[in-house]
Amino acid sequence: MALHKTERDRFADVYAAPLSRQPLPRFRMPQWSSDPREVYELVSSELALDGDAAQNLATFCTTWSEPEVHRLMNENIDKNMIDKDEYPRTAEIESRCVHILAHLWHAPHDHSAVGCSTTGSSEAAMLGGLALKRRWRERRIKAGLPADRPNLVCGPVQVCWEKFARYFDVELRQVPLEEGATGLRPHQLREHVDENTIGVVAILGVTFTCAYEPVAEIAAELDAVERDTGLDVPIHVDAASGGFVAPFVQPDLVWDFRLSRVASINASGHKYGLAPLGVGWIVWREPSCLPDELVFQVDYLGGSMPTFALNFSRPGSEVIAQYYTMLRLGRDGYRAVQQVCLDTAAYLADELAATGRFTLVHDGRGAVPGVSYTLADPAEPFSLYDLSDTLRMRGWQVPTYPLPAARDRTVVQRALIRHGVSRDRVSLLVADLRWALSRLTTGPASPARRTGFHH
Incomplete structure (x- = not known):
């Protein structure tokens, strides 16, 4: 039976x-x-x-990978990144990635660079923030000064920095956006930094606008502050998006360890690093920038090994996929991919401007491949929120949100162009956007005028 x-x-x-x-x-x-x-x-x-991941223009994250990436990840699904004694080749690959990034970001001694992989750039950012806090506290205690009121100065930041401040008892001094600004402006720093400032976060790819903050100018202003007040305030660069863009398509832009005030940099491998979801990176300028008390020795996995990530067990396959992508594309390949994304973003910006209905905040050129924009006429019979909802009827996810404080809570819409988002696909978005504008201003077509065709 x-x-x-x-x-x-x-x-x-x-x-x-x-x-x-x-x-x-x-x-x-x-x-x-x-x-x-x-x-x-x-x-x-x-x-x-x-939803169709390729139509999600809200996310910075990779939504397309080559078949070989899937194969490598499947073959290494059982590798635990923390267990470096059991999986020494996976650990070696992580180390290679750290050194490659240190060289890419002009660390003074890339062969002895200190850094690690993380589950994403949010964890990497928190490690960078913790190192800033510990170094500040050590200096204060050594000088016999109070060390109980640390603050971190930044412009409009991703929520991970708000989490860092709340979780680790740091006052987050988020500088309001000025009229017409797309990020923190250097002249705003002087009234916010003081003896309790552990560091300034400069954003290479502002989440809300896609623009770069002027890291070199921020460093110069902090140099001037030190000359005038004696305050030595380091910079952490949150390059979650731009860290894998600027080195290839904006190589003359000075934002990284070429600036002596930059102590650490985080980036997201699973954003414009082109790796699948689940990998980020943190690199410090030199070993002294990572306090020893943040490094733990683990000896119960088969051998003694250092660890300084917030997470413990996590898959090594994403790190392997990152290394594959670095080898597969090389500098020329990354440059080609990111330039195509920038060109497509510029095309979208031009098409948006041609409608006459939008004012561009970021036109897709010179920073992260994406566009951000507001309604040109506040008296339009619809809002950007209405436009987002209407585009969703055709499958597109295009976020709308208010900019951080000041600017009277200006509402913007943003569309990101990633690897795998082709010019053809964006042309279909443009067609659907024009359809949405027509629908919102004149109402839906009558049954007799509707067409059965839809991409």
């Missing part, structure tokens, strides 16, 4: 199987095991209801 049942089930249709005859469990684990093909098909079918 058991053999008969096995033969019968072998040819059963997935959607006639027991698990498919009821909603999938939501609150309790099922009592019985199920056929793997059946479970795969049902879970895959549900996930197909998610």
Whole structure:
């Protein structure tokens, strides 16, 4: 009887199987095991209801990877990045990536650079912030001064910095945007930094606008502050997006360790680093920038090894994918990919401007491949929020949000161009955007005028 049942089930249709005859469990684990093909098909079918990642212009994250990346990640799915004694070649690959980035970002001694991979640039940013706080505290204690009121100065930052400030008891002095600005302006620093400032965060690719903050000018202003007040305030560059863009397509832009005031840099490998989700990077200028008390020795995984990430066990496959991408593309390949993305962003910006309905905040040129814009006429019969909702009817995810404080809470919309977002796809977005504008201003077409064609 058991053999008969096995033969019968072998040819059963997935959607006639027991698990498919009821909603999938939501609150309790099922009592019985199920056929793997059946479970795969049902879970895959549900996930197909998610949005199309390629139409998600809200995310900075990689949504397309080569088949070889998938193969490498599948083959190394069992590698634990923390277990460097068991997986020494994976650890070596992580080290190579750190040295490659240190050289790319002009560290003074790239062969002895200190850094590590993380789960993303948010974790990397927090490590950079912790190092700033510890170094500041050491200086204060050594000088016999209070060390209980640290602050961090920044412009409009991603939420990870708000988390850092709250989690690690640091006052976040977020400088309001000035009228017409796309990020922190150097002259704003002087009234915000003081003896308790652990550092200034400069953003290479502002989340809200896509623009770069002027890191070199920020460093120059802090040099002037030190000359006038004696305050020596380091810079951490949050290059989550721009760290893998500027070195290739804006090589003359000085923002990295070429500036002696830059102590650390974080970047996201799974954004414009072109690696799949789950990898970020932090690199310090030199070993002295990473306090010894942040490094822990772990000896219960088979050998003694240092660790200074916030997370512990995590997959090594994303780090391997990052190294593959670095080898696969090289400098010329990264340059070609990022330049195509920039050209496509500029094309989108020009098309938006041609409608006459928008004022560009960032035109897709000279920074992160993306555009940000406001409504040219506040008296339009629709808002940018309405436009986002209407575009979603065609599958596009284009975010709308207010800029951080000041500028009277100006509302902007942003579209990011990533690897895999082709010119053709953006031309379809433009067509749908024009359709959305027409719908919002004149109303939906009557049934007689509607067309059945839709991409």
